[in-house]
Amino acid sequence: MSLRRSPLAGYPGITEIPFLTMVNVRVRPTGDAAARISERLGGPLPVVPNSVVDAGSRHILMLGPDEWLVVGPDGDTGLPDLLREPSASVVDVSANRTTIEVRSRDLLEHGCTLDLHPRAFHAGRCAQTMIARTQVILWQTSDEPVYRLLVRGSFATYLADWLSDATGSTSSTG
């Protein structure tokens, strides 16, 4: 049996993408350190608020004026050291959150106050927001649409319960 266990292991009916590598980067956006980090990632740290830049198998989510979340695949264990810079805060937060995939805008609109219409939110956008009563990083990865919800492990079961419950009601309310 694997020693690793994701927060939603075995939860039925929810698409969890477990064990993604996540590194929180806080650095002055205009300095040398930011430039070196971008270079090593092979993509710029996005400066457009709430935007996402893809860099190969990794994605860089703009969380704040001096804060990014770099998301890599499971097993991207070298990522924190790759990004380490003397005047930057680089912190491995892979286990801080798990990732749930959702393929319905309608479903999210039952609990998310943001405007998710394609004119306002689309692939390549992210936001730190609430779904029902838990904080998430909401990240749209495809215009189909496909969304990722990055949620704290301790809140994951609540969110999964809420999503399961909401799935039951989306068919009846237009």
Add this chain to the structure above:
Amino acid sequence: MRLPEGGEIDRTKPLTFTLDGVEYSGFEGDTLASAMIANGVLQVAPSLYRHRPRGIFSAGIEEPNALVQVGPEPSLQATTVRLTDGLVARTLSGVGRLTPDSGQRRYDKRYTHTDVLVIGAGPAGRMAATTAAAGGARVMLVGLSYPSGNVRFRGSPQGIPPADGAAELRVLSGARAFGYYDSNYVLVAHQQTLWHVRARRVILATGAHEQPIVFENNDRPGIMLAGAVRKYITNYAVLPGRKAVVFTTNDSAYATVAALVQSGAEVTVVDSRPNPPDLAPQGVEVISGLITNTDGPERLTAVSTQDRRIECDLLAVSGGWQPAVHLFSQSRGTLRWNGQAFVPDTPAQANHVVGAANGTFDTRAALIEATEAGVEAAAAVGYPVPPPPLPAVREREITPASPVWLVPGDPRNQFVDLQRDATVADIRRAVGAGMRSPEHVKRYTTIGTGTDQGRTSNVPALGVIAAELGVTPGDLGTTTFRAPSVPVSFALMAGRDRGKLHDPIRTTPIHSWHVAHGAEFENVGHWKRPWFYPKPGEDMETAVLRECRAARTGVAMQDASTLGKIEVVGADAGEFLNRMYTNGFKKLPVGSARYGMMCKADGMVFDDGVTMRLADDRYYVTTTTGGAANVLDWFEEWSQTEWPELDVRFTSVTEQWSTIAVVGPQSRAVIGLVAPDLDVSNEAFPFMTFRETTLVNGIPARIARISFSGELAYEVNVSGWYGLAAWNAIHDEGKPYDITPYGTETMHVLRAEKGFPIVGQDTDGTVTPHDLGMSWIVSRQKDFVGKRSLRRPDTARPDRKHLVGLLPVDPAELLPEGAQMVASDAPLTPPVPMEGHVTSSYRSAVLERTFALALIKNGRHRIGETLLAPLGDRVIAATVTEPVFYDKEGARRDG
């Protein structure tokens, strides 16, 4: 009775329903009220206070009388309940009852954004929405009903075609907007869903409500608003009476006259104007005058004018039209009296009022307003459209209205608010008592406070008050309009936030183990933490004593993953922490840990915890479980607003790490097995240091020697992914030592035996580090947040409350937490001087007795004194002691 043809009902779809136990039939497209009228049922439940017979009065949301209970839903208006097959309804006298099974109904919420929100789906609303959507703007049209075909109206045989063509038009029909807040934030009730709508522009086409006229016995069944009578005939093909009188002050009721005549009813008109229209060619007598009284056993049988009595079974009344300004007024728009009604004046938000809601009753003018508003809104949101052609509308000539506020008669039977049973006599009593403001009169008479929100009573009431005071309604102004403007249920507001979805429960990665091993849980913030682990047959006291004994004599383990954790990184991280904590962290060596205490600017204890230095520029701060988010916010606030020059940044890692405390004299042996690569000797791994290592099952771990119990103890930190595996590994390796899992209660007892305070339990925001007897942790050299406040005379006065111990004189007596302590010689008659209170109280296994911590005035100088806890039926005497009860020398922490 149902007319043989006409209406918008579907006669191919008959429906059956039950009202007050009697079965009736109606058609698809009926409301409950129209189906009732079709079956000759006009009368509803008697009025709430006067028990007077009442009938269906209107055909919409202004209905004051026809309240019904439908299934679990109380206080619905029969005039707005869509008829469904098998519907069971009961008429109500004013008040409904919630039924227990209403909890079974499923409610939900939706959040949506739109460029343009149009409220009201009549001709003006539909025109505005169609126009605004034509250029591609996102438009939402919310209305009580939305006919699928062309919207036809008087003077326009073609009407307005449906607006479904526009790509981003969304129609919510059967929906009621009831709350209008700042930033064009509007709440809409739609069936079982509460919509939260945010719009860039709002167009209000909410129409107008016809007003009744106040005369004697104006409340009988068979008296209806004229517009409602017309609506029943044209929309539902039901005729409320065969012999009708129409009483009007204005032109609008003549459409009702025409509809009645066309349906074969016999009609007489009483018009308040001196020169009413002549309808002799149509066979209708028009009298210039007023209705003064009505007659009938219950239902209306006759009306009286000043000089005539007319037999009839229906009286259609029109006292003019009041624009539905509720939402506009809620949006903080101001109103103006135009001589007939209150109309919108100045908007306070990005909205437009059009049509009858704007006091524009002429159809052609209303459509022009609606088109202009649609064009303007479309341009404002970036999807411009050219003005569309207007539908052909016949021009009409208008005779000015002649409002009548009050017809002479017995004021006790002149009803102003039908739902509240309030009369002219009630208003006279209020005015006679000296009230002048409509707000006061409203509160005194309760006029306008019913579920119909005074739609048919506010303006008549103002008219009567104004007449009493000799002013105009415009001089008085209206009362304030507040949400909800239509009744909505609490269940709707709650939506799905109920049961386990009411409030999130946070669990650690080890939670499933705790559940499987029978833990009782305690709520700490949103967290579920194991409280204690009772074995079969054990109660809480026994279990906690056993867990405590294991920690003091063997080895025990606790899931401490809920501790708040923050990585503080940057060249100035040490300097920053120095400024936040009362003690120093700048010189803490890498590889070491230190307990720290934080104050708010007022010098009061805010949070505490152990911080490790991971590298020169990197600290790992732990906080209390409940304080984690507040501490992170506190750090950000000082960093961003006060010291932006410091190179330091913060990242929450609370859930990155699972933390397991391993406590007790035998913990070293267990850790030695769990972390075989680690030299666990006291010399190689001293107190308040940490080591990075790999556990026996290959998991990377950071192990610290930290003790919150005074015992030899370790904290094993692993990635949250491995929390459960690490817990299992420690539990397995600890088996030979009978390792005992323990919960928060045992943790509390163990720390209290050592006098370690818990922030938030032994402190309450009024306690300084000095009050806790922890002056040793307050640096005299460096500056820190709160330092200046600690020099205030008040924080240095000798009679502040100090944290002390209390030992009940009877070692079996347990002081209740929160108990007030009084001096032994204090008189027990109020006011009794309070000396302080108990903050923590437990039974101790190791002390073999009860003990407590307390905040006592000048406590440190009262050691040995006996205080009393008067508890109503008994008094517990306790001796003040030092707050450390066990291992005062600190001999146990190294094992």
